[in-house]
Amino acid sequence: xxxxxxxxxxxxxxxxxxxxxxxxxxxxxxxxxxxxxxxxxxxxxxxxxxxxxxxxxxxxxxxxxxxxxxxxxxxxxxxxxxxxxxxxxxxxxxxxxxxxxxxxxxxxxxxxxxxxxxxxxxxxxxxxxxxxxxxxxxxxxxxxxxxxxxxxxxxxxxxxxxxxxxxxxxxxxxxxxxxxxxxxxxxxxxxxxxxxxxxxxxxxxxxxxxxxxxxxxxxxxxxxxxxxxxxxxxxxxxxxxxxxxxxxxxxxxxxxxxxxxxxxxxxxxxxxxxxxxxxxxxxxxxxxxxxxxxxxxxxxxxxxxxxxxxxxxxxxxxxxxxxxxxxxxxxxxxxxxxxxxxxxxxxxxxxxxxxxxxxxxxxxxxxxxxxxxxx
Numbered sequence: 001x002x003x004x005x006x007x008x009x010x011x012x013x014x015x016x017x018x019x020x021x022x023x024x025x026x027x028x029x030x031x032x033x034x035x036x037x038x039x040x041x042x043x044x045x046x047x048x049x050x051x052x053x054x055x056x057x058x059x060x061x062x063x064x065x066x067x068x069x070x071x072x073x074x075x076x077x078x079x080x081x082x083x084x085x086x087x088x089x090x091x092x093x094x095x096x097x098x099x100x101x102x103x104x105x106x107x108x109x110x111x112x113x114x115x116x117x118x119x120x121x122x123x124x125x126x127x128x129x130x131x132x133x134x135x136x137x138x139x140x141x142x143x144x145x146x147x148x149x150x151x152x153x154x155x156x157x158x159x160x161x162x163x164x165x166x167x168x169x170x171x172x173x174x175x176x177x178x179x180x181x182x183x184x185x186x187x188x189x190x191x192x193x194x195x196x197x198x199x200x201x202x203x204x205x206x207x208x209x210x211x212x213x214x215x216x217x218x219x220x221x222x223x224x225x226x227x228x229x230x231x232x233x234x235x236x237x238x239x240x241x242x243x244x245x246x247x248x249x250x251x252x253x254x255x256x257x258x259x260x261x262x263x264x265x266x267x268x269x270x271x272x273x274x275x276x277x278x279x280x281x282x283x284x285x286x287x288x289x290x291x292x293x294x295x296x297x298x299x300x301x302x303x304x305x306x307x308x309x310x311x312x313x314x315x316x317x318x319x320x321x322x323x324x325x326x327x328x329x330x331x332x333x334x335x336x337x338x339x340x341x342x343x344x345x346x347x348x349x350x351x352x353x354x355x356x357x358x359x360x361x362x363x364x365x366x367x368x369x370x371x372x373x374x375x
Contacts, residue, residue, distance in 0.1 A: 016055030027241030034096030145169025
């Protein structure tokens with residue numbers, strides 16, 4: 001995985017015959033696989049674009065693609081083609097060919113995203129009719145990997161370039177302590193009413209559909225004394241496609257004020273929707289923020305899985321500097337959920353890269369569970 005300036009993580013993928021190479025954003029928070037196509041003007045898609053006419057294995061369809069993300073949109077059509085990652089090649093993967101996009105493709109100095117590899121559950125896809133199969137499940141069904149599992153190691157936000165890893169078909173035991181690996185069930189969602197509701201607590205036994213890589217969260221705590229007033233289950237969505245971590249506004253404020261000891265330099269930036277903090281906060285060794293995860297969708301756990309993040313990984317430069325050490329302006333990696341980001345009836349908790357960098361995470365499509373391990 002390529003760390004593109006601390007903003008996103010890219011995976012090199014070949015599409016077509018012969019392969020046309022793309023860097024795609026690895027995104028567990030969405031479920032569509034798309035690349036920019038030659039139908040997209042260079043003013044909108046300035047990087048590599050897929051030319052379907054040059055692929056002997058491409059099969060067109062008339063099904064429209066129209067996706068709205070937390071930030072930005074993508075429009076085009078679906079098709080199928082050979083997709084290659086590393087030494088693995090899928091003969092017939094549903095892909096989107098995007099001809100119109102806004103506010104998604106980030107241009108960094110060196111690494112450029114040409115699309116998205118969505119690794120969320122298939123029912124999260126916006127495709128009408130039959131949903132595309134999950135890329136990893138497709139690899140498993142074609143007997144290219146031994147288990148329908150993928151594992152992610154992101155590395156520190158300040159280790160740029162080829163620094164992370166996605167392991168297809170299992171786990172890389174060199175990246176974590178196998179004895180420390182703990183699993184939590186994926187939360188399903190109820191569609192029976194107009195609203196999408198998580199099946200948690202008293203609703204845990206309701207029939208449901210898997211959408212997000214969400215686990216039963218039961219609270220948070222900081223090493224400086226701030227913690228959940230009362231434990232109650234909420235879905236925590238693990239999203240490798242989101243730079244920041246988003247939580248309810250009161251929680252975001254409570255956490256940042258706790259770890260900065262209510263410093264005058266801690267201010268809310270309404271325009272950017274983030275808290276500005278002193279860049280020197282990264283020096284506070286031993287100061288941490290933890291998110292607590294239950295091993296049950298029914299009840300809070302007396303021994304929850306603890307996902308702990310050093311504050312040094314939560315201080316993000318807002319200027320052109322690469323590290324807080326040289327930056328003049330910094331933001332905190334945990335921010336209030338923006339208005340309009342209400343994904344379900346539950347409060348929005350999205351554990352983005354700012355949290356996921358500090359753990360080794362395992363996504364198991366066979367058992368519908370997520371594994372957490374310390375690095």
